[in-house]
Amino acid sequence: xxxxxxxxxxxxxxxxxxxxxxxxxxxxxxxxxxxxxxxxxxxxxxxxxxxxxxxxxxxxxxxxxxxxxxxxxxxxxxxxxxxxxxxxxxxxxxxxxxxxxxxxxxxxxxxxxxxxxxxxxxxxxxxxxxxxxxxxxxxxxxxxxxxxxxxxxxxxxxxxxxxxxxxxxxxxxxxxxxxxxxxxxxxxxxxxxxxxxxxxxxxxxxxxxxxxxxxxxxxxxxxxxxxxxxxxxxxxxxxxxxxxxxxxxxxxxxxxxxxxxxxxxxxxxxxxxxxxxxxxxxxxxxxxxxxxxxxxxxxxxxxxxxxx
Amino acid sequence: xxxxxxxxxxxxxxxxxxxxxxxxxxxxxxxxxxxxxxxxxxxxxxxxxxxxxxxxxxxxxxxxxxxxxxxxxxxxxxxxxxxxxxxxxxxxxxxxxxxxxxxxxxxxxxxxxxxxxxxxxxxxxxxxxxxxxxxxxxxxxxxxxxxxxxxxxxxxxxxxxxxxxxxxxxxxxxxxxxxxxxxxxxxxxxxxxxxxxxxxxxxxxxxxxxxxxxxxxxxxxxxxxxxxxxxxxxxxxxxxxxxxxxxxxxxxxxxxxxxxxxxxxxxxxxxxxxxxxxxxxxxxxxxxxx
Amino acid sequence: xxxxxxxxxxxxxxxxxxxxxxxxxxxxxxxxxxxxxxxxxxxxxxxxxxxxxxxxxxxxxxxxxxxxxxxxxxxxxxxxxxxxxxxxxxxxxxxxxxxxxxxxxxxxxxxxxxxxxxxxxxxxxxxxxxxxxxxxxxxxxxxxxxxxxxxxxxxxxxxxxxxxxxxxxxxxxxxxxxxxxxxxxxxxxxxxxxxxxxxxxxxxxxxxxxxxxxxxxxxxxxxxxxxxxxxxxxxxxxxxxxxxxxxxxxxxxxxxxxxx
Numbered sequence: 001x002x003x004x005x006x007x008x009x010x011x012x013x014x015x016x017x018x019x020x021x022x023x024x025x026x027x028x029x030x031x032x033x034x035x036x037x038x039x040x041x042x043x044x045x046x047x048x049x050x051x052x053x054x055x056x057x058x059x060x061x062x063x064x065x066x067x068x069x070x071x072x073x074x075x076x077x078x079x080x081x082x083x084x085x086x087x088x089x090x091x092x093x094x095x096x097x098x099x100x101x102x103x104x105x106x107x108x109x110x111x112x113x114x115x116x117x118x119x120x121x122x123x124x125x126x127x128x129x130x131x132x133x134x135x136x137x138x139x140x141x142x143x144x145x146x147x148x149x150x151x152x153x154x155x156x157x158x159x160x161x162x163x164x165x166x167x168x169x170x171x172x173x174x175x176x177x178x179x180x181x182x183x184x185x186x187x188x189x190x191x192x193x194x195x196x197x198x199x200x201x202x203x204x205x206x207x208x209x210x211x212x213x214x215x216x217x218x219x220x221x222x223x224x225x226x227x228x229x230x231x232x233x234x235x236x237x238x239x240x241x242x243x244x245x246x247x248x249x250x251x252x253x254x255x256x257x258x259x260x261x262x263x264x265x266x267x268x269x270x271x272x273x274x275x276x277x278x279x280x281x282x283x284x285x286x287x288x289x290x291x292x293x294x295x296x297x298x299x300x301x302x303x304x305x306x307x308x
Numbered sequence: 309x310x311x312x313x314x315x316x317x318x319x320x321x322x323x324x325x326x327x328x329x330x331x332x333x334x335x336x337x338x339x340x341x342x343x344x345x346x347x348x349x350x351x352x353x354x355x356x357x358x359x360x361x362x363x364x365x366x367x368x369x370x371x372x373x374x375x376x377x378x379x380x381x382x383x384x385x386x387x388x389x390x391x392x393x394x395x396x397x398x399x400x401x402x403x404x405x406x407x408x409x410x411x412x413x414x415x416x417x418x419x420x421x422x423x424x425x426x427x428x429x430x431x432x433x434x435x436x437x438x439x440x441x442x443x444x445x446x447x448x449x450x451x452x453x454x455x456x457x458x459x460x461x462x463x464x465x466x467x468x469x470x471x472x473x474x475x476x477x478x479x480x481x482x483x484x485x486x487x488x489x490x491x492x493x494x495x496x497x498x499x500x501x502x503x504x505x506x507x508x509x510x511x512x513x514x515x516x517x518x519x520x521x522x523x524x525x526x527x528x529x530x531x532x533x534x535x536x537x538x539x540x541x542x543x544x545x546x547x548x549x550x551x552x553x554x555x556x557x558x559x560x561x562x563x564x565x566x567x568x569x570x571x572x573x574x575x576x577x578x579x580x581x582x583x584x585x586x587x588x589x590x591x592x593x594x595x596x597x598x
Numbered sequence: 599x600x601x602x603x604x605x606x607x608x609x610x611x612x613x614x615x616x617x618x619x620x621x622x623x624x625x626x627x628x629x630x631x632x633x634x635x636x637x638x639x640x641x642x643x644x645x646x647x648x649x650x651x652x653x654x655x656x657x658x659x660x661x662x663x664x665x666x667x668x669x670x671x672x673x674x675x676x677x678x679x680x681x682x683x684x685x686x687x688x689x690x691x692x693x694x695x696x697x698x699x700x701x702x703x704x705x706x707x708x709x710x711x712x713x714x715x716x717x718x719x720x721x722x723x724x725x726x727x728x729x730x731x732x733x734x735x736x737x738x739x740x741x742x743x744x745x746x747x748x749x750x751x752x753x754x755x756x757x758x759x760x761x762x763x764x765x766x767x768x769x770x771x772x773x774x775x776x777x778x779x780x781x782x783x784x785x786x787x788x789x790x791x792x793x794x795x796x797x798x799x800x801x802x803x804x805x806x807x808x809x810x811x812x813x814x815x816x817x818x819x820x821x822x823x824x825x826x827x828x829x830x831x832x833x834x835x836x837x838x839x840x841x842x843x844x845x846x847x848x849x850x851x852x853x854x855x856x857x858x
Contacts, residue, residue, distance in 0.1 A: 086687065
């Protein structure tokens with residue numbers, strides 16, 4: 001199946017500053033998260049695939065067509081930019097209907113769509129207030145609204161949850177997931193890891209303009225061979241546990257935390273470790289209160305990959 | 309044994325000293341930012357051209373014998389008297405360059421703060437509204453002063469140096485006071501003019517155009533009113549004419565328009581006062597949206 | 599393409615009507631009406647004998663021709679791209695299914711309409727104030743229409759030029775000011791064909807008080823060697839078309855980066 005969004009050897013400079021370098025990516029329908037710190041190149045990539053910027057090298061394509069100056073594609077595209085920018089003198093309703101009219105919808109259809117999407121983002125009651133009087137969260141929601149109002153097939157959302165309270169974040173995440181359920185393609189960027197984890201497991205890690213890793217979060221973790229897995233076990237007999245497992249050849253390192261009575265094992269072979277642990281717990285009287293993997297999350301993966 | 313310090317946040321154990329010049333960092337930053345604008349330095353340098361020309365004029369007037377072959381009747385045109393200084397300080401070109409510099413470097417003084425909602429950052433610090441306004445005003449005062457007061461005083465010093473005696477100073481002892489006071493008037497007027505317009509918009513581009521537009525419009529208005537009413541009082545509608553009239557008054561020179569010069573001074577001062585009232589009202593830490 | 603231009607036109611015309619800037623310029627244009635009122639009162643007091651027609655043609659047109667249309671065109675024309683960059687609203691336009699050339703053309707037409715509306719209401723109001731005491735004549739109405747059309751041509755030409763500057767330069771205001779109030783004023787004092795390198799020359803060629811002896815008011819006007827009216831109209835339309843086309847071309851292919 002042909003990818004919805006394709007990027008081939010995309011590179012972009014701003015003078016001497018590198019934006020992105022040799023980015024090759026194919027994005028299929030579903031939610032793909034671009035994850036990286038500020039200045040990693042996420043916005044640059046999004047600007048290229050939404051036709052705001054031209055790549056210096058390489059090309060970006062949507063549905064097999066080049067993006068730059070190709071207005072046919074934009075009918076299927078909804079873009080929520082990062083900047084807090086509006087036509088401030090318009091009301092929320094006017095802002096949406098005005099931008100919808102640029103798609104060629106009739107006035108009545110613009111009004112209907114605007115009203116519908118205002119209800120979705122819960123700004124219907126304040127639709128006749130000027131955008132300049134909206135709070136930060138309301139402004140962010142109206143920005144998301146203008147991206148989805150025309151029911152696009154592809155949604156590009158640059159930091160869509162920025163400035164939202166926890167409840168609004170949940171609503172927007174739910175909305176994004178609903179879009180996914182309808183078979184749409186969504187590309188979301190963020191530097192907040194829990195937000196990304198809540199939305200999708202399909203991530204693209206970007207740092208200093210390059211793609212560090214791509215795929216399922218757990219799959220990526222498995223790829224990081226240089227860094228052993230960490231498994232933390234909380235037990236009243238944590239030292240005894242350590243004594244029993246220490247001779248195993250797949251245990252690389254053991255550290256203790258006296259305060260919470262836990263021991264952390266580092267190993268390259270998680271499966272063998274857990275098999276042995278299961279046997280131990282069944283065979284002996286060792287009580288285990290808690291088993292966790294401190295590094296089995298995006299933060300840890302990211303830290304490993306950028307070499308912290 | 310020495311104490312081992314952790315690498316972490318330490319509370320500052322020094323003393324907070326109160327200094328009386330809260331506006332100075334604002335002025336200093338404003339000047340620095342103005343110089344960072346493209347073409348500003350170029351235009352600012354160009355604005356010193358009249359001063360250079362007038363300095364050369366003083367030199368030539370002292371060495372008239374050597375330059376007699378160049379110009380017949382030069383002793384009349386190159387007479388360095390209070391009118392000479394008045395003509396420099398009320399030169400059309402100088403006013404135009406000041407307006408251009410202000411459109412380029414002064415238009416964003418307050419409007420940029422409104423645009424980027426930075427006024428709150430100022431008033432979250434122990435700065436009063438007066439400090440803020442003085443700080444911004446300081447930028448305009450600096451640039452206008454550099455083009456008026458400093459060259460005016462330097463031209464006077466050059467005259468004294470080249471003439472080799474204090475005769476000129478004794479002949480016109482009030483001249484230095486005129487130079488200082490007229491320069492101060494120019495500084496205060498242009499500061500009020502620029503800050504007023506800057507406080508009325510969030511867009512520095514608009515402010516820049518309006519600075520220019522109002523300056524030119526005032527001349528056009530004078531022209532139209534003069535033709536209708538044939539009255540010298542039409543000059544009261546023009547910024548440039550008012551400044552020239554006051555200059556003639558301060559330097560005890562022939563008045564360009566047939567009415568008392570203090571009327572022009574009153575018009576300018578009233579404008580400055582009203583500008584201050586408006587600026588004070590517009591500069592607020594909180595934006596009220598209705 | 600036509601429908602895209604129309605969509606952009608509608609959006610920006612609506613936005614422009616609501617903006618504070620338009621209201622301020624409308625008030626500024628009323629300065630002419632204020633002057634007209636002052637002149638009228640002065641005439642009523644018996645101090646002025648020139649007819650309302652003459653006053654309108656020779657005074658107020660100076661205000662409109664040499665100041666207001668330049669300021670309006672400068673403001674709106676240089677804002678065409680600059681306001682989208684400063685406000686960071688360009689992505690809303692460039693991610694819509696509209697040709698980039700249509701964005702520029704639509705905005706240009708919207709701003710031309712707005713500025714013309716501002717201008718023509720001031721022209722009409724000041725003309726009426728000055729000629730209220732006279733019987734209605736068709737010739738007067740034709741005069742107003744003629745002047746309005748000349749001002750429209752001037753607006754179209756200046757606006758197109760400043761729109762072109764806006765698409766090409768990062769800071770179009772300086773060049774715009776230098777052109778509008780520098781070049782346009784100075785070049786008219788030059789004799790011969792040099793005058794033809796200004797928009798003002800062609801506008802004045804279309805107005806009778808500039809092409810015939812103006813009597814005691816002649817000192818107001820600089821030396822003019824007028825072009826033929828047909829040539830003047832064609833040149834102004836050509837200037838507007840060429841610069842608009844250039845602006846559309848540049849905007850279609852140029853990238854615009856926000857100042858970060």
